[in-house]
Amino acid sequence: MTTENLRVLTSASYAGPGDAGRTGSWRVLRPVIDYAKCAPAKTGKPACFLCWLYCPDSVVSKTLEPTIDLEYCKGCGICAEECPSKAIAMVEESNFTEMEFPSLTREG
């Protein structure tokens, strides 16, 4: 059958980060890493990475300073819960709103 002339059939996703859409907008609490406490960041050695391992959305990087892809992080807080150094704080998203959308501030 020749179906190549059909544009798109339905949504289909394959294994990979964030293939369900920009789920970062669902977040209420944002994980913030204190690199002074984070083991690989502090020691400069590739160790620990429990945040990377436990993240259900695979948004934590396995780098010496782990970073979190906020485009897809839903803010579940599992990384903060699992971090043995207590280096990750879950901070209210409202704290960041004014910084990212200056025009929405009372002054602006």
Next chain:
Amino acid sequence: MFVFESGNIAAATGAKLARVQVIAAYPITPQTPLTEKLSEYVDSGVLDAQYVAVESEHSALAVCIGASSTSARAFTATSANGLLYMAEQLHWAAGARLPLVMCVVNRGIGAPFNIWNDHQDSISQRDTGWIQIYAKDHQEILDSVIKAYRLSEEVCIPVMICYDGYYLSHTYMPYDVPDQSAVDAFLPPYEYRHNLGPKKPTNLNTVTLPGGRPDIHGEFAPGYMELRECLHVEMVQAIDIYRRIDGDFAQLIGRGGNPIAERYLCDDADYVAVALGSMANQIKDVVSRLREEGLKVGLLALALYRPFPNEFLASELSGRKGVIVFEKAISFGHSGALCSDLQAALYPCTSRPVVSNYILGLGGRSYQSSDFYNAIRDCVGRGSADFQNPAWIGLGR
């Protein structure tokens, strides 16, 4: 080869010739003999397919959806409340763009409980995104099932083949069974684009956000609304594709030519009757009789109801004096569904016929050729019709 069998057996034969690989169905009158026959074919080894016995119609269609996602050719059949029990999966199959064929053996819906024929079951599911084709005799049932697989697999939209319970399902008439080799040449094996399998793990029909988004490759992945628009546009395109497929069928098997509707004595007709299903054959006799009496009357036996052939109907019926729509279903509080669709198709015409609507045969209420005769006669010279108050044939009888 000509055989003398029932409409349900014609449908089962069509499915067998299409080499269906998965059949899942739940018995319901008047569909039951169809899937019983398929079960027999599978059991005796005549048909190499999996027959999945399920506990409900909802599961029957769910099994077909799963099978079709793995590129297996799947078939199911149902009637009335069984079809309604599938409703959620009907939308799912169409939204997932799965090629499926289902026979709907038309029967009245309860409540009150009724097992006899009308079209309310399939008509009420017209907006599920399925293509709907109505057959008016056994030959059309068999041929339509085979053509429906080709259409369905080419446009990736599921197809319902609807035919009248009892009038067709349980009556016997002769029909030709094409050679398997001809059907094989017409209907090549099918592969679904997203062909689900262990070698290609895929999450199909995922939560699709209102907006589009870049996928993991950075390419635009459509949102829900783009997918809906696509289904609509490509279903409209299916009208011409069905014409082409019917042409191929005619070339290989030697029958066809009226995929959208059969025109009977329409050329110079001032008044044209429009009907779905087996009653159209009965109306042919009435039209012939009225012709003998000097009335310029014709019949349009509509086969394709979704996608609705708006352009075809407008060009066919524009300029006529009257159109008489006979229906075995009603959109409560409005009019017959076919009639209102037809009115909309005719709206752009500069010369619009008077459209009269007759409701008949609900829940198996009997109707006779004289009913069609009197109705068409009544419409001759009529200047207007009450759209929201269709005439009911046979009330109080």
